Amino acid sequence: MTIKEAAAAWGITERRVNALCKAGRISGAYKEGRQWFIPDGTQKPMDKRGRRSTGKPAVSSARKPLPIGVSDYRDACKNYYYVDKTLMIKEFLDERPKVSLFTRPRRFGKTLNMDMLRTFFEKTTEDTSVYFRDKKIWFCGESYRVHHRKYPVIFLSFKDVKYTSWEETYQTLQKLIAQEFRRHDELASSSALSNYEKEEYSLLATEAADEVEYQMSLRTLTLLLHKHHNVAPIVIIDEYDTPIQQGHVSGFYDTIIGFMRNLFSGGLKDNPHLSYGFLTGILRVAKESIFSGLNNLKINSILDERYSEYFGFTSDEVREMAEYYSASDKYQELCDWYDGYRFGNAEIFNPWSVIGYFNNNCRPKAFWQSTGSNDIIREVLASATPDIMERLELLMKGESFVTHIDTGVIYPQIQNDPSSVYSFLLVAGYLKAVSCDQSYGEDYMCEVALPNKEISFVYSKEILSQLENIIPRSAAIAIQEAIYKADIESLQKALEKFLLQTISFHDAADETFYHGLILGMCAVMDNSYRITSNREAGDGRFDIQMLPLNKRLPGILIELKAGKGRSETQLEDLANVALQQINDRAYSVDLRAMNVTSIIKIGIAFSGKRTRIAAERQNIE
Structure with missing residues (x-):
């Protein structure tokens, strides 16, 4: 930070800060021309009595703004709150693999880190040391600083190449x-x-070359830069697999794979004009030979220990950030919602969602869900076998299971090999590895679970929405209206009508079937509620809870019971038993804790295609 920023943060004059710098009282302060610079986060030096409280107090306006959607390193580290990840440069220079591939979920800082590497390594007339002099890498010694501004850099980002045809995709890649x-x-x-x-x-720069020449363009540009600068360049390709995913979804997968294979082979394989290469993506896409023969490729997946703490925020970084924004008391809520990822040996928070949380006045929501398409998870669910759906339901209940994980999973496997869904969900950020043992090659046996509340919300929305196809919209609306109003008679009629129209006698097997049915009904409601199922509350586990996102709406608790061959009287008794269970086991405790002022409690009993309902409304004063 500058003298002016430090003065505002510490509540003293700029002249006083300047005097402290000259006196050597501020650790890490350095002078660039006539201007002093101070490492971000540096505390105000103590006075002679060992106090920091003199002068006017610092005000919140002196805090740096949150980097919402900022992926430019220069901008992020100078104008926003920046979590220092520059030791990634040291770790790379200690190892120096020829080509490195980093696979991480979307919005975990891949683009920002790649721009950091470009800013550090790129040979330029601008003195970019100003962006690193107060960062950790600069204090690692001259053997690392000597690489600063040493190499020409080729930087390509494919993160926005999301088109539905190969023609549009190729035109964009060409540009x-x-x-x-x-x-x-x-x-x-x-x-x-x-x-x-x-x-x-000139032909390549003016878009006048043909497709074959663009497939060889990386090879060409590295050669030309090497000859001009007499230093082999660094190649950085960010989100290399985004157009590949789009090709899978839109039907030109083989074509995009062919283009990328030739592009990467020419630029990265046995290229004497390459110093180093960096790639980022979600998937490895190795089995398609996209990196055919690239024996100098070092893969860093989410299960590898190297670089594990550089994508996403660690617990220490989140604690420090919470303290900076005067929200230290919110740390546990941050953990519940956005922690839980495990990259290698590091416990990681979702950085996009943590930043969104602070920006939303520390109110939690599923920020990550809206950052990209969930088309692939929908495809996973559409092709899921009953066994897979059963396991996904276990995850939603907070449980875990052991499964085979292949970090080289590719998009077509989702359709051809249903068991590969867990591998994809893990590398894409929808699962976490609780524990992991490498069995052979790049394959692992992992215990997997949902990382946190945010991902649980995504599962609820996407998994339960699969039931929308089997639930007529008119029936759903009628049932929703009855639930909103706690109208027992209307709800009973709507449910019985739906059961008579849509299921056979054999479908009505047990409570699990009815549970899925009612859960689906709730899921196709609008976004007024956050729905959870089979969660612990009070002295047991409720069947379905609907937390209103608008506090003017009532909270809803539903308990289900099923029995074969029950009489009307027995069904009514069973519905009352379900309602009484909600009260006896204090299932409403979570809704009350969330300041819900009105709660509708519904007990539903089923027997074949018949149903009886007991309900009551509780107003909280």
């Missing part, structure tokens, strides 16, 4: 590659290049 050529416009007049090479550069 992105051409823009990167134009960014290196020093090549157009380079004395180190031949006229033929300059002409080749």
Whole structure:
């Protein structure tokens, strides 16, 4: 931070901060020209009596804003609250693999980290040391700083290449590659290049080359940059698999795989004009030979220990952030909602959601859900076998199970091999590995579970919405209205009508069937409620709880009972037993704790296609 920022944060004058810097009283402070710079987060030095309280108090306006959607490293580290991940550079330079692939879920800081690498390594006329002098990497020694501004860098991001046809996708890839050529416009007049090479550069820079030449464009650009700078460049490709996922969803998977295979093979495989390469994505896509013969590729998946703490926030980083924004008392809520991911040996929070939480005045919600398409998880669920659905329901109840995990899972496997769904859900961020043992090759046996409340919400929304296809909209609306009003007679008629129209006698097997049916009814309601099922509350586990997102709506608790061959009187008694269980076991304790002021309690009893209902409304004063 600058002298001005430090003065505002510490509640003293700029002249006083300047004097403290000159006196060597501020650790890590350094001078650039006439301007002093102070490491972010530095505390105000103590006075001679060992106090920091002199001067006017710091005000909240001095806090740096939250980096909502900021992926530019220069902007993030200077103008926003930045969690220092620069030791990733040290870890890389200690190992120096030729090509590194980092696979992580979306919105876990991949783009920001890649831009950090570009800013550090790229040879430029700008003195970019100003972005690192107060960061951890700068204090690691000259052997690391010597790599600063040393290499020409090729940077391509495919994160926004999301089109439904190959023609649009290719046009976009062509434009992105051409823009990167134009960014290196020093090549157009380079004395180190031949006229033929300059002409080749011009064709690629002006989008006049053909598809084959663009497939070889990485090879071409690394050669030209190497000749001009006399230093082999670094290649960074961010979110390389985004267009591949889109190709899978939209039907041009084989075509995009062919293009990417040739692009990466030319630029990264046995290329003497390459210093290092970095790629990020969600999946590895190795089985399609997209990295065919690339024996210099170092894969860093979510199950590998290297670089485990650099994507996402660690617990210490979240605690520090909570303290900075005066929300230390919210740490446990942050854990419940956004912690739980495990990358290698590090426990990780979802960074996008943590930032969203602070920006939302510390009110939790599923921020991550809205950051991208859930098409793939919908495809997973659409092709899920009954065994898979049963396991997914176990996850929603907070349980775990052991399964085979292949970190090289590819999109077509979702359709061809239903058991691969757990591998995809893990690498995409919808599961966490509670424990993991590598069995052979890149395959693992892992105990998996849902990471946190946020992902539980995503599962509830996406999994339960699968039932919408078997529930007529008119029936759903009638049942919803009756539930809202606690209208026992209307609810009973609507349910019986639906059961008579849609299920056979044999379908009505047990309580589990009816549970799924009612849960589906609730799920296709609008976004007025957050629905949970089979969760502990009070002295037991409720069947269904509906937490209103609008406090003016009532909370709803539903308990289900089923029995074969029951008489009307026995059904009524069973419905009353279900209602009494809600009261006896204090299932309403969670809703009351969340300040819900009105609670509708519903006991439903089923026998074949007949049903009886008991209900009551409780107003909380």
